Amino acid sequence: MPELPEVETIRRTLLEKIQNQTIKEIICYHPDVLINQENLSLNDWLIQDIRRRGKYLLFDLTKAEQSTTENNSIVAMIHLRMTGKLLLEDTIVEPAKHTHVRFILNNGGSLDFNDVRRFGRVTMFSAGNEFSDRGYATLGPEPLGDDFTADYLIKICQRFKRSTIKGVLLNQQAIAGIGNIYADESLFRAGIKPDQKAGEISEELLTVLHQKIREVIAEAIGHRGTSFRDYVDGLGNKGFFQLKLAVYQKDGDLCPVCDTTIEKIKVAGRSTHFCPNCQK
DNA sequence: GCCAGCCTGTTG
DNA sequence: CAACAGGCTGGC
Structure with missing residues (x-):
């Protein structure tokens, strides 16, 4: 969860x-x-x-x-x-x-x-x-830590170059703590299609992705997490980042940026949501 | 790398 | 009834 x-x-x-x-x-x-x-x-x-x-x-x-x-x-x-x-x-x-x-x-x-x-x-x-x-x-760096840099993301995408970029984001040895929700949301904000091969994404785009990962994680903490189905914190309170989700579990809805219908595919064995117009 | 398997509950 | 669910492991 x-x-x-x-x-x-x-x-x-x-x-x-x-x-x-x-x-x-x-x-x-x-x-x-x-x-x-x-x-x-x-x-x-x-x-x-x-x-x-x-x-x-x-x-x-x-x-x-x-x-x-x-x-x-x-x-x-x-x-x-x-x-x-x-x-x-x-x-x-x-x-x-x-x-x-x-x-x-x-x-x-x-x-x-x-x-x-x-x-x-x-x-x-x-x-x-x-x-x-x-x-x-074997955990990788914390996404909000000083050792998670754009250069590190570029390096790790070279190391796992045959993997999909979503697979890299979900790999806890590459980066610690990202799961299905924040992988999809980060890739949406960076404009990267989740099934892109990690080794085929430009350094410029990976630099954007690095920034978007940090942004999404920090915002989600600020919103006390995402209560999509049944998540509650230690006191039984729900989070409210679900109000900010652009693509996760939004298949069939319209993209908040361009009004294209959000699609759902399977990537790295997980259900994956993306905007076919914004993400290439 | 990929994917079945680990579990139970919910949804279509 | 089958498919799916926010994660990770281990065996190919």
Whole structure:
């Protein structure tokens, strides 16, 4: 479900509410969803910080009471995949259908990981070991970071020159955090057809695309993400970038720029929306 | 690179 | 009923 702007919005809403609270206990209702390979303690962890990298959320946890014999610093890595949600509850309530992991908080409430399709995961690591996760360790640069430059985009399009440009944007090793919505919207704004081969796009156009990616991601964060079907942030609030979408899920509608009918095709295995007049 | 598979729910 | 859904992995 969520891409970078949604995960970032979740991070911000949760951080404001639960930083410096203690996770008294972690309860797992479905063994596939919580991975605790190192057999780390699941009790009494202070939430120091919540970070985001690409579409991953990282909870930095320290032992509420320091010990010399145990790990005092661990990371809970959460990936929401398609339908994962993190929801704060003020009191202990009956777990909702599809709630698979529950973090019991010291304020009498809980943070619940809920995921209909069960693609998402909560993985516990001792601090530093999160890099043993291949998907995490190989993430490309953050689209809003200093190391995501136009030159970098040009370089990465050379490296994946046989791939479609949309395939490059969706490749988390190339750029971290872009998914189907923001790939389509960035390519629309840059005037690039999603099935163009990455190696056949001019440097000038890739420089425009670089700028449009940053623009779209920043705007979407400003709008607290896109609630197309069921995305909500950590407090259950919807985003409103769906009001700004030009092409995503707009097939059959008219292009906001030129009134041509938006089309839908399959690119890189994903449904892809574009304006056949604006995008070449 | 591509694409089936992982899951359940919703929509046509 | 089949097709599809905001993601990623692993096996060709």
